[in-house]
Amino acid sequence: MEHKVGTREEWLAARMELLEAEKELTRRGDEVARQRQELPWVRVDKEYRFDTDDGPAGLADLFRGNSQLLVYHFMFGPDYTAGCPSCSSIADGFNGSVVHLANHDVTLHAVAQAPLAKLQAYKRRMGWTFPWASSAGSDFNYDFRVTHSAEEWRTGSVEYNYRQLDVRPLGAADLRADLVELAAGTGTDFPTYRQQGPGVSAFALDEEDGAVYHTYSSYERGVDAVWGMYPWLDRAPRGRNETGIWWRRKDEYPRR
Incomplete structure (x- = not known):
C-alpha cells in the first residue's frame, strides 16, 4: 500500500x-x-423525423407529454454492429432515472443514427427500457453536431464541441490502441466509428403553440456529468485510477 x-x-x-x-x-x-x-432559447423551425417504438415521430412527439426533453446523443452509427461501449456504460444509468424525470416534467430520450431495428435489438441485449429513437434519414444528428460525414472528416475540419477539430490520424500506427479497441467493439474501423460523437441536448416545448426550443448542448467531457460511475469513483480511495479504457459493456465483463 x-x-x-x-x-x-x-x-x-x-x-x-x-x-x-x-x-x-x-x-x-x-x-x-x-x-x-x-x-x-432558440426556436427549432426545421422538421425532424424519427423512427420510434410507437411509429414515426417529430421532435415535439419525443417530449411524451412533458414540456422538457433531454436527449442523449448515443454513438450508434448506421454501420455499427453494436453501440459504443462508452455510451453503453453511460446509458446503463438511464433506466432508473427515466421514471423520476418523467414525474418532474422531463422526458429523457436517447437518439442514434442507426436504424430502429438495430437499436431495438441492442436494447434487448442490454436490458434497457428507456425510450430510444432512430434519426436515420434525418438531419438531426448533423445539425446538432454529433454526426459528421466521411467527407467532412477527410477535409480535416470538423465542428465538434464548439471548435474546429482535425482528428485524422497520420496513419494506422498513430492510432491509440484503446481507440482501435473502441471502434472494433462497434464492428467498425476508427474513421467510421468517429463519424459519431457523444453529446447531451436539452429542449423546451411551448405547450400553447407547440413550438420547440433548443436550450442547451454539451459534448466530450461535458457528458461526464451523466456518467453515473464517475461520481462514485471520484469518492473511492484510489479515485478514477484509469490507464486507458478499462470499462466494457455490462455483459462483457468476466464473471465475478
Missing part, C-alpha cells in the same frame, strides 16, 4: 479542510447551473 497513513485526528483535520473545498465546488456548481438555465 503506497499512501499516507495517519491518525483519526489528522484525518479529521484534513477532512474538514476538504469539506470547505467541496462546499465551494457545490456553490460554484449551483451558479453554473443557473447560468446554464439562463441561456437564450
Whole structure:
C-alpha cells in the first residue's frame, strides 16, 4: 500500500479542510447551473423525423407529454454492429432515472443514427427500457453536431464541441490502441466509428403553440456529468485510477 497513513485526528483535520473545498465546488456548481438555465432559447423551425417504438415521430412527439426533453446523443452509427461501449456504460444509468424525470416534467430520450431495428435489438441485449429513437434519414444528428460525414472528416475540419477539430490520424500506427479497441467493439474501423460523437441536448416545448426550443448542448467531457460511475469513483480511495479504457459493456465483463 503506497499512501499516507495517519491518525483519526489528522484525518479529521484534513477532512474538514476538504469539506470547505467541496462546499465551494457545490456553490460554484449551483451558479453554473443557473447560468446554464439562463441561456437564450432558440426556436427549432426545421422538421425532424424519427423512427420510434410507437411509429414515426417529430421532435415535439419525443417530449411524451412533458414540456422538457433531454436527449442523449448515443454513438450508434448506421454501420455499427453494436453501440459504443462508452455510451453503453453511460446509458446503463438511464433506466432508473427515466421514471423520476418523467414525474418532474422531463422526458429523457436517447437518439442514434442507426436504424430502429438495430437499436431495438441492442436494447434487448442490454436490458434497457428507456425510450430510444432512430434519426436515420434525418438531419438531426448533423445539425446538432454529433454526426459528421466521411467527407467532412477527410477535409480535416470538423465542428465538434464548439471548435474546429482535425482528428485524422497520420496513419494506422498513430492510432491509440484503446481507440482501435473502441471502434472494433462497434464492428467498425476508427474513421467510421468517429463519424459519431457523444453529446447531451436539452429542449423546451411551448405547450400553447407547440413550438420547440433548443436550450442547451454539451459534448466530450461535458457528458461526464451523466456518467453515473464517475461520481462514485471520484469518492473511492484510489479515485478514477484509469490507464486507458478499462470499462466494457455490462455483459462483457468476466464473471465475478
